[in-house]
Amino acid sequence: MEALEYHIVNGDHLKEFLPQNDKVYPFREALIEGDSSYDVHRLEAFFEKRASYFKTLFPDENYDEKVVSVFLKMDEIPSEATVYFWFGNDEFCLRNLEFLLDVFRDKNWIKKRVLPGNKTCQDFFQKIDFRKNSEIIK
16 A cells, blocks of 8 residues: 655745655745734634735735645645655744644644755755654654
């Protein structure tokens, strides 16, 4: 039986380095900018607020398509899956990771964090065995 492995990456750049693109979800948010307060029981209001904020910065971008639709796909990841979160230690990555872990805290996934470190993405993804180089998130 094939392992159910999914990857949530911090943006589009990392996605191109992972081979299973149908199970790789880029989180295209920047929660260190603008009002990022939220209630996990009212995410629709959160996304509406964020869409309005991003419309002022990127009027030609469709927030629902870029962020919300991918988020909804993440929410459909099966409960028996292992989900790898590819986020660094900088404030940008940590804020996004904190949000995702909070929102998905009730998911029964095995949640693991893969820390890219200081290597270039290409070096990192070509040389790492992410299954052995990840930490379980509690």
